[in-house]
Each structure stands twice: as C-alpha cells, then as structure tokens.
Amino acid sequence: MQSSAHTADGAAPVPRLAAHFASLEVQTHAARLGMWLFLATEILLFAGLFVCYGCYRFLYPEAWAAGSRSLDLTMGTVNTVVLITSSLTAALAVHYAKEGKNKMVGIMFALTLVMAIGFLVIKYFEYSHKFHIGTLPGRYYTYEGMQMPGITLYFTVYFCSTALHALHVLIGMGVLTVAMIRAFTKADFGPNNFTMVELGSMYWHLVDLVWIFLFPMLYLV
Template identity: 70%
Template sequence: MQSSTATADVAGVPPRPQVAAHFASLEVQHHAARLGMWLFLATEILLFAGLFVIYANYRFLFPEAFAAASRLLDWKLGTFNTLLLITSSFTAAMAVHYAKEAKNKQVVLMFVLTIVMAAGFLVVKYFEYAHKFHDHTLPGPYYAYPGLTLPGASAYFTIYFLSTGLHAFHVIVGMIVLGWVTLKAMRNEFSYHNYTAVELGSMYWHLVDLVWIFLFPMLYLI
C-alpha cells in the first residue's frame, strides 16, 4: 500500500503518495497493490468454495431433508438482506468514482452508507439466528426441531450456520476496513493519484456481496 505522505504542502489539495524504494514507479506500486488484493480474494473464494462443495455433497445425500429444511428459512428476510448488500456494493463503487475526482466528502458519504447497510444486514441476521435458537433448528447434535425429523436436517443447519456465520464475519471485517478508509477520506487524502486504498476496500466489499449472492439462492431458494 502506498504511503500517504504529501509531496507538496498545498492547503486543501490531497497529498500525492510517495513511491516506495522497491517500486519503479507509482503505477507499478498501485498495480502491485491491486494484484495482491486479487490474490487474496482468490484465496477467500477457495475458502467458500469448500463450503459449496460440502453443501452439494450433502444435498445429494439428503435431498428431501435439505429441501424441507430450506423452507424453514425466511426468504423475505434473505431477499431484504440481498437488496441491502447489492445496494451497498453500488455505494462502494461510487466511493471509488468520487475518490478519483478527489471528492473526499462524497467518499465519506458513500462509505458511511455502505457501513450502515452492512450493519442493517447484521441486524437482520441476528433476528434470523434468534429465531433458529428459539425453534432449536441448530447445527449438529443441537438440532431438536420437532417439525422436521428427516435424516440430514441437522446437516443442513450445520452448513447454514457455518456458511452464514463465516460470511457475517467477513461483513464485520469489511466494515472495519471501510471504516479505516473512511477516516482517511475525512483527512482529504484521496485523489486521482492516490485512491488505491478506496479501490481495494471496495473490491473486498464486492467479494462479500458476491458470496452472499451465491449463498442466498443456495440456502433459501433451492
């Protein structure tokens, strides 16, 4: 990540980042940061891909139980959360647009809206989880829902809690990252020459959104 040290003391002008000693130019430095983020996102995709493979395997083994268990989820809440994340991806993308134009106040606004929608997503998940605990539709040996006793039902909710819990953790991490970038925008640090932090934070948030787009139909609709 490039340094945010200013190369000129001009009031109101975002600082131009300095090039680290091991990079040939600012462009190479930015490219290295993006490449590093793409590699990191690839490992995250592999992590969730393992859960998708587990889901596919157990759904093949227990198709009736998985179909019945999915109907115990509230697809309306899942749809609302999907709309929240899709909208938050838009505001995150707009933050990158404004950062390139050195409109740091708009960057702050876009990321604050993104973080608020992320918090809304977590609140909805809290109510969903609370309902699961109330009905005892819990993972593994803690499953005790009398309305569905088919073999494999407990496996479904094990996968449900693992995948949505891991995703919720990524939402929290994303909120922290975007919060840090927002503080930098409040210090008027971003411009066309220095917006990589905004871009990388937005890329991470798009991953969070993308994973949920796969989880939502897999768990709630299929």
C-alpha cells in the same frame, strides 16, 4: 494500501513510494495484484463450503428442501437487496475518490456501513429465531417439527456458511471504516491516490458476491 502525502501547494495527495518499488505505477499494480490473489484465496475458502453443500444436497434432497422452506425468505430477500445496494455505494466511493471528492467518499462509505449494520441486524433476528426453536447444527438440533435424515447437516452448512460470511462483513466494515475516517479527517484521496478505496471496495464486492451465491443456495432450493 499506501499512505499519502500532500504537496506543498495544496494539490491532490499522492501516495508515498515505498523503497522496494521502482515507481508509483509498479507499486499500485503490485497492490492490485496482491488483492486479486487474496480474493482468489477467499473464493477457494467458500468453494469448500459450496462443495459440501452440493454433496449433501445430492445425498439428502428432501432434508435440504425442508430446511430451505424453514428459512425466512423475506428476511433473506431484504438482506440481498441491502447488500447489493451497499456494493453500489462502495463503487461510488471509488468514483468520487478518483475525482478527489473526499467528503463524498466518506459519505458513500458511511452509507455502506449503515447498510452492513442493517444486514447484520437482520441476520441477528434470523439467528435468534433458530436458537429459540432449536434448528441448530449437528447434535445441538432439537426441533421436533423436522426430523429426517440429513436435516442437521443442512443447518450445519447454513450456520457455517452464513457465520463465515458475517465474519467477512465485519472485516470489510473495519477496512471501510478506516478509509472513511481518512477521507473525512485527512482528505487523503485523489486522482493519483485512490488505491485504498479501490481495494476496500473490491473486498466489499467479494462479500456481496458470496452472498449472491448463498442466498439462492440456502433460501431458494
């Protein structure tokens, strides 16, 4: 994510070329490649949870079905719509960055952040209900309404996967906040300098993609 410099005549900003790169094109390509490699490691991280999910669901199908029915499908659906919509605004931020419309970049990221906060608020209410009735992971499970083999494993997978996803939401919000501030205060982005916006948006799309897998796995089984 390069910093930028404005030309003397007020033209669109261009990224600063780091000394170890031969050209701006090579620098931009390296940034994109690095981000794709990072996203690949993030996918591997969640893939481990998906494998655990598949194994335990095969071993305890009744517990998995009961655990899924206990979740609030309405909240999960609303969160899915919110997160998918936030990916749209993040993509629009890239579009406006390429056109040098920094104010619109800031607005699109602000809307993305508002929806991210909404997602976390809904998740907070979901968590609060589960803490209240005792559908917690492992040995902390105290709910008397569902007592069957494997039910504690379902909620262990649920909390591990959704909490890890929520952590990624918070990290993404931090990245988008920095980009939003730069767009509003420095007008940093233009047709020759939109890499930070693009990479931040790519990370946010990963957050959205992971949830698209988690929602049917946890709520619709």
